[in-house]
Amino acid sequence: MKTEIDTRIVDGHATPRELGYSFPAEFAPHAATWLSWPHKEASWPGKIDTIYPSYANFIKELAAEEEVHINVSDEKMKAFALRHLEVVGADLNKVFFHYFPTNDAWCRDHGPAFLTNPLSDQPKALVKWNYNAWGGKYPPFDLDNKIPHHIAKLRDIPCFTPGIIMEGGSIEVNGNGTLLTTEACLLNPNRNPHLSKSQIERYLEDYYGVGNILWLGDGIEGDDTDGHIDDLTRFVNGDTVVTVVEHNKKDVNYKPLQDNTKLLQKLRLENGKQMNVVELPMPAPILYEDMRLPASYANFYIANNLVVVPTFRDANDDKALEIIASCFPDRKVTGIDSLDLIWGLGSFHCLSQQEPL
Incomplete structure (x- = not known):
């Protein structure tokens, strides 16, 4: 039996889960990838010009596999972006620009969470969570907070609005009903201080369409998101995760990553x-102006037939690529230099948001 939804902005109605919607795993087939073109110099102080070659190469790789939709402020920004994409030889027939202005580039967190229900007359919908730039750290964020509504209108699909703070990089799903997140982020009082852990779990269940919530602990040093899961632990298929570990016992990341790994051994799937x-x-630790940067190979992005992995001109780059390639035997796995990008405190996964078929 098909489900009908009459309103595009869905408030006061049944939840996505009740209507049969769920959030597909990133490794499920994509219709497109969404990006917000980087333009905020304060996010890469003194270095923003250096990030565009890597960013443009990221888009080139994506456009070889699927559509790429890019939020830009105006014609000038579009022209600037096109110049960089032409330099790297990106397939511009697969790149689409939208005049949806943003404050910053982190589309994983301010973009929509696309949901699917193949039995519905409207098989695709999205969730517009509220966004406050990771606890109000980087105002203004009013333009970023509007991006999901713009995309819902463009796609003419239902838009669910839970009314609480949530970021795409804070959750990870396997597509079968299990969701991974961290206490460090979702229980941080700078997000939803009025909600208990069980209340947050209910929102996750209702709006991502899952039934099994698994919690890890702390994130990595330098992560200004307060512990996003996409720097820690990622599903590569329905029952397998990759998780970062630090082998140097003197490193500040050693214990929290050991603790998370031990937790993963105890947790159970749906x-x-x-x-x-x-x-x-x-x-190895990457420092810039005496600040530890949150460099992590776990911040890879899974596209159709492709996985893009951040590399850091580090001795472990090749080993990380080899491990990730072994997890995706049917996809091309490519590394793109992220040493300048990470000065913005995020990499390819933080910058992107998938739209499922």
Whole structure:
């Protein structure tokens, strides 16, 4: 039986889960990838000009596999972007620009969470979570907070608005009903201080369409998102995760990553089974102006037939690529230099948001 939804902005109605919607895993087939063109110099102080070659190469790789939709402020920004894409030889027939202005580039967190329900007359919908730039750290964020509504209108699809703060980089799903997140982020009082852990779990269940919530602990040093899961642990298929580990016992990341790995061994999937846990090394510490940057190979992005992995000119780059390639035998796995990008405190996964078929 098909479900009908009469309103595009869905408030006061049944939840997505009740209507049969769920958030597909990133490794499920994509219709497109969404990006917001980087333009905020304060996010890469003194370095923003250096990020565009890597960013443009990221788009080139994506456009070889699927559509790429880019939010820009105006014609001038579009022309600037096109110049960079032409330099790297991106397939511009697969790149689409939208005049949806943003404050910053982190589309994983301010972009929509696309949902699917193949039995519905409207098989695609989205969730517009509220966005406050990771606890109000980087105002203004009013333009970013409007991006999901713009995309819902463009796509003419239902838009669910839970009314609480949530960021795409804070959750990870396997597509079968299990969601991974961290206490460090979702229980941080700078997000939703009025909600208890069980209340947050209910929102996750209702709006991502999952039934099994798994919690890890702390994030990595330098992560201004307060512990996003996409720098820590990622599903590569329905029952396998890769998780970063630090082998230097003197490193500040050693204990929290050991603790998370031990937790993963104890946690169970929606079917009661233990996860397969594949360990991924960390790069050596990257410092810029005496600040530890949150460099992590876990911040890779899965596209159709492709996985793009951040590399850091580090001795562990090749090992990380080899491990990730072993997890995706049917996809091209490519590394793109992220040493300048990470000065913005995020990489390819933070910058992108998938739209499922």
